[in-house]
Amino acid sequence: MPDTPTASAPVIRGDEPGSFPHGVLAERHPAVIRQVGESFPYGPEQRRALDALLASCADGVIEPLPADADPRDRERWAAWGIGEYAGRSWYDVPWLWAESHFYRRLLDAVGYFGPGPWQGVDPFRPAKLAELDAPETDEELAALDGLDALTERERTGALLHGSLWGNRADLGFRLSAGGADDRGGAAALVADDGDTLLSLLPPARDRTGARGPATLCLVADNAGRELVPDLLLVSHLLAEGRVDRAVLHVKPYPYYVSDATTADVLDALRRLTAAGGAAGAHGDRLWAALTDGRVTVRAHPFSCAPLPYSEMPADLRAEFAAATVTVLKGDLNYRRLVGDRRWPPTTPFADVTAYFPGPVAALRTLKSDVITGLTAETEEALEASGEGRWRTSGTHALIQVRA
Numbered sequence: 001m002p003d004t005p006t007a008s009a010p011v012i013r014g015d016e017p018g019s020f021p022h023g024v025l026a027e028r029h030p031a032v033i034r035q036v037g038e039s040f041p042y043g044p045e046q047r048r049a050l051d052a053l054l055a056s057c058a059d060g061v062i063e064p065l066p067a068d069a070d071p072r073d074r075e076r077w078a079a080w081g082i083g084e085y086a087g088r089s090w091y092d093v094p095w096l097w098a099e100s101h102f103y104r105r106l107l108d109a110v111g112y113f114g115p116g117p118w119q120g121v122d123p124f125r126p127a128k129l130a131e132l133d134a135p136e137t138d139e140e141l142a143a144l145d146g147l148d149a150l151t152e153r154e155r156t157g158a159l160l161h162g163s164l165w166g167n168r169a170d171l172g173f174r175l176s177a178g179g180a181d182d183r184g185g186a187a188a189l190v191a192d193d194g195d196t197l198l199s200l201l202p203p204a205r206d207r208t209g210a211r212g213p214a215t216l217c218l219v220a221d222n223a224g225r226e227l228v229p230d231l232l233l234v235s236h237l238l239a240e241g242r243v244d245r246a247v248l249h250v251k252p253y254p255y256y257v258s259d260a261t262t263a264d265v266l267d268a269l270r271r272l273t274a275a276g277g278a279a280g281a282h283g284d285r286l287w288a289a290l291t292d293g294r295v296t297v298r299a300h301p302f303s304c305a306p307l308p309y310s311e312m313p314a315d316l317r318a319e320f321a322a323a324t325v326t327v328l329k330g331d332l333n334y335r336r337l338v339g340d341r342r343w344p345p346t347t348p349f350a351d352v353t354a355y356f357p358g359p360v361a362a363l364r365t366l367k368s369d370v371i372t373g374l375t376a377e378t379e380e381a382l383e384a385s386g387e388g389r390w391r392t393s394g395t396h397a398l399i400q401v402r403a
């Protein structure tokens with residue numbers, strides 16, 4: 001990142017009572033622990049561990065990883081800073097680090113990393129499946145049949161926006177997003193580089209020159225009703241020859257309640273193939289593309305790292321460098337992309353993503369304090385809208401691109 005004056009914007013911590021990050025640590029995390037405790041008949045050992053984590057969230061400190069943790073995991077967390085943060089309060093370390101580590105501890109508590117009968121059992125799966133099976137998902141899938149009447153450009157725009165607003169479907173967010181529907185008159189889209197994004201991926205018939213195959217890296221966010229429109233977008237881009245290959249990055253383990261794992265991709269795919277109509281055709285296309293390698297799923301350990309992407313390892317950097325464009329979905333990925341800092345909102349998106357190894361786009365609904373790339377007029381309109389929580393309520397969204 002260039003050494004601009006804003007490069008030193010303060011890192012967000014959760015230590016200010018009444019602030020959004022403090023509320024996530026003090027209220028949302030305990031609510032997530034309770035929800036997990038109700039999701040399966042965990043035994044006394046898991047319940048004791050969940051209670052201990054609950055107590056730790058209130059006034060405990062971050063602890064070293066347990067002695068029986070997988071050695072590779074211990075190595076990773078050592079590299080990700082646990083030596084520096086162990087012994088400190090959850091509230092006194094970077095918020096991004098504290099939140100990410102919370103999910104690692106939660107999975108420990110329910111025996112996810114094993115050995116034992118709960119090994120590999122996703123504690124969020126019941127909630128994810130309930131969402132995937134909801135009647136709203138049927139309605140959204142049935143609406144796809146109506147897209148045939150649109151031009152290709154309109155269809156692409158509709159599916160891009162479906163993927164963007166699908167990011168509101170975030171199960172963790174719903175635990176504390178009361179009153180999120182008030183938009184106070186300011187534009188819903190606070191930045192819209194959608195045309196630039198699509199210009200990076202022209203349909204096959206419009207491609208000029210001897211360009212190689214177009215590869216999309218899509219760094220997914222939530223499962224269920226966000227992942228379904230993400231998959232539909234990938235399928236459409238393949239069908240139109242806008243992309244030849246797609247790599248779908250998911251989480252290697254359950255994370256931030258509803259983040260997508262490989263198992264969630266398979267659930268969503270089966271939901272599509274079973275739906276019939278246009279949705280079923282998308283499902284069949286994706287199934288075939290996975291089978292012949294045009295679509296691949298990647299679960300890189302760094303996808304669950306408590307660090308910004310500016311610290312990504314060389315192998316991931318090389319993958320993103322080789323993509324025609326990398327699209328990062330959601331709020332957490334945005335925080336990791338631009339850095340989880342209190343940037344002045346007009347800080348150019350291109351400056352804070354200058355380190356990224358190739359063209360990069362963010363599709364995100366706003367669910368935390370971080371924001372960059374606004375015009376001064378947009379910032380003013382948002383501040384004047386009377387909607388005090390425009391940064392965090394999920395009612396606004398953005399498409400930002402650094403080509």
Ligand SMILES: O=P(O)(O)OC[C@H]1O[C@](O)(CO)[C@@H](O)[C@@H]1O
Nearest residue numbers: 024170221330331332333367368
């Ligand atoms: O699913 P998303 O869009 O990444 O949003 C998750 C967001 O929810 C929070 O966990 C709490 O707001 C944020 O930390 C995070 O940015």
